[in-house]
Structure formats: C-alpha cells, structure tokens
Amino acid sequence: MESSSLNRYRLQLETTSWFRGLPVELRDYLICHANLVTLEKGQYLYRRGEQSYGLYAVLGGALAFGTVGMDGKEALLAVLGPTAWVGEISLFDGLPRPNDATAVSRTLLLHVPEAALQELLDSTPRYWRNFALLMAQRLRVSFENSEAIALLPAAQRVANRLLMIAGGYSGLNAAQSRIRLSQDSLASMVALSRQTTNQLLRNLENQRIVSLKSGEIAILDFDRLRAASLGEPDA
Structure with missing residues (x-):
C-alpha cells in the first residue's frame, strides 16, 4: 500500500x-x-x-x-x-x-x-x-501488574487494573473511559473468579464509580476509582 x-x-x-x-x-x-x-x-x-x-x-x-x-x-x-x-x-x-x-x-x-x-x-x-x-x-507495566496481583486485596486489584486499562497501560495505547472487556476477561487478568470479580464490579457500580453493560465497563468517576485502588474509604 x-x-x-x-x-x-x-x-x-x-x-x-x-x-x-x-x-x-x-x-x-x-x-x-x-x-x-x-x-x-x-x-x-x-x-x-x-x-x-x-x-x-x-x-x-x-x-x-x-x-x-x-x-x-x-x-x-x-x-x-x-x-x-x-x-x-x-x-x-x-x-x-x-x-x-x-x-x-x-x-x-x-x-x-x-x-x-x-x-x-x-x-x-x-x-x-x-x-x-x-x-x-x-516491562514496567508487567511488573506493576504482577505486584498488584501478589500484594493487593481483591477489591483494590480490580480497581487498579481498571485504572491501568483506562489510562492506556501507562501510555502503551490511547486512554479511554469506556473499556470493551468482558467480566470473564477481567477476572482472568486479575487472577480472581468470575463471581468475585462480578461482585466487586457491582459494588463499584452501586457507588456510581463505573457503569456496566454487556462487554463494556464505563468509568464514571476516575478520582473515586483511584481512591478505591488505594483502599481509601469512598468519598
């Protein structure tokens, strides 16, 4: 071409x-x-x-x-x-x-x-x-992901990975507020069961931090998602 x-x-x-x-x-x-x-x-x-x-x-x-x-x-x-x-x-x-x-x-x-x-x-x-x-x-992103899986509690792990994906993996690709990703895929990425991942996502949705649709996770409040990734109480 x-x-x-x-x-x-x-x-x-x-x-x-x-x-x-x-x-x-x-x-x-x-x-x-x-x-x-x-x-x-x-x-x-x-x-x-x-x-x-x-x-x-x-x-x-x-x-x-x-x-x-x-x-x-x-x-x-x-x-x-x-x-x-x-x-x-x-x-x-x-x-x-x-x-x-x-x-x-x-x-x-x-x-x-x-x-x-x-x-x-x-x-x-x-x-x-x-x-x-x-x-x-x-390689840096891979290290960050491995560290999160090894050290973070489940809820922080999910919030952390959503932030990383939405932020474009620290610049590897474009940032996005709507993540086209199934809950099964997210569960595999954070080494949790689908049931646990689904419950944690529902918790975030109930707090109006994310919105869930089939095959898509929309980030509604980046600041509160960042707080959730750090284990801070909901503002």
Missing part, C-alpha cells in the same frame, strides 16, 4: 508517547514500509511459538494477549487497543512469539515487516534504543 494512504493514520499513532517520541525519520520509515492487516473477531494475529513477522500497531479494535496452560486454563495478560505497538520482544531475541495475540473484535493493524525492520536496524543501529524503550515500557 502507498505510504501516502497510510499517512492518515500517522496523527492517530502520534497521540501515544512512544511513537510521538521517535525521530521524524524513524516515524517516516515505519509508515513508508508498512501495510494494513484486518482481523475478524476471534482470529489470531499470531500464536505462541510462531515465528516473528515484524511489528504491529493497533489502529482499530483490540488485541488480547495471553497463554493457555497444559490444563487448558487461559491466563489473559492484557487487552491493547488503538495506538498500541506490539511484537518488539521477538525483534530483540529472535525467538518465537511468547504468547497468543487474538482479535477481540474486528481489528485493523499497521504491520511493519521483519525484513524492513532488520534492514533499518542493520544500517542504523542507534534505533535499537527506540525499540528498547518500547520494550522497557511494557
């Missing part, structure tokens, strides 16, 4: 800190060498153990990242929406994909092929640092 056709997505991508902070010539290169990919709901972008085929940016819809254990139990790690870039881990270590990436709805992606990335990095090694910053940002 002509890069001029992709430039209309550039402003959207530049709303997120990582892409906006890249040198202009690197942003130009990524857009120039990209193509568009569309996934239908439930379709895999890639499976755990597959070869890397480059970097992707979510332009519309969302991707769920997780793994399935030997017992068939799924661990959902994150759901990333528009402006999120994914796939940089395999770019660094050359190893297969570490998890599954699945479209949770019809999803539009910008794809920068592996060959174009390797050619760029071979000719301009200083750009490795820019991709390392993306991986470091994701």
Whole structure:
C-alpha cells in the first residue's frame, strides 16, 4: 500500500508517547514500509511459538494477549487497543512469539515487516534504543501488574487494573473511559473468579464509580476509582 494512504493514520499513532517520541525519520520509515492487516473477531494475529513477522500497531479494535496452560486454563495478560505497538520482544531475541495475540473484535493493524525492520536496524543501529524503550515500557507495566496481583486485596486489584486499562497501560495505547472487556476477561487478568470479580464490579457500580453493560465497563468517576485502588474509604 502507498505510504501516502497510510499517512492518515500517522496523527492517530502520534497521540501515544512512544511513537510521538521517535525521530521524524524513524516515524517516516515505519509508515513508508508498512501495510494494513484486518482481523475478524476471534482470529489470531499470531500464536505462541510462531515465528516473528515484524511489528504491529493497533489502529482499530483490540488485541488480547495471553497463554493457555497444559490444563487448558487461559491466563489473559492484557487487552491493547488503538495506538498500541506490539511484537518488539521477538525483534530483540529472535525467538518465537511468547504468547497468543487474538482479535477481540474486528481489528485493523499497521504491520511493519521483519525484513524492513532488520534492514533499518542493520544500517542504523542507534534505533535499537527506540525499540528498547518500547520494550522497557511494557516491562514496567508487567511488573506493576504482577505486584498488584501478589500484594493487593481483591477489591483494590480490580480497581487498579481498571485504572491501568483506562489510562492506556501507562501510555502503551490511547486512554479511554469506556473499556470493551468482558467480566470473564477481567477476572482472568486479575487472577480472581468470575463471581468475585462480578461482585466487586457491582459494588463499584452501586457507588456510581463505573457503569456496566454487556462487554463494556464505563468509568464514571476516575478520582473515586483511584481512591478505591488505594483502599481509601469512598468519598
């Protein structure tokens, strides 16, 4: 696809800190060498153990990242929406994909092929640092999530994860006040049962902190949700 056709997505991508902070010539290169990919709901972008085929940016819809254990139990790690870039881990270590990436709805992606990335990095090694910053940002979020699951009580854990998703995972993707996420998915992300997660969400809804619809959680009061994530009494 002509890069001029992709430039209309550039402003959207530049709303997120990582892409906006890249040198202009690197942003130009990524857009120039990209193509568009569309996934239908439930379709895999890639499976755990597959070869890397480059970097992707979510332009519309969302991707769920997780793994399935030997017992068939799924661990959902994150759901990333528009402006999120994914796939940089395999770019660094050359190893297969570490998890599954699945479209949770019809999803539009910008794809920068592996060959174009390797050619760029071979000719301009200083750009490795820019991709390392993306991986470091994701690593920090992973540490925060692991710490919350290990240390926070259930109610704080749910509020904390809702805040993180709504805030765009600390800048990995665009902030949002409406989270398209099922209660089953949220329960998997915070390592709680669906019943417990449902009750905690109902408690937040009764306090008019969130509003619940099928497959969607709307944040009504960020300040009080933040207080709930810290275990502070309801204002």
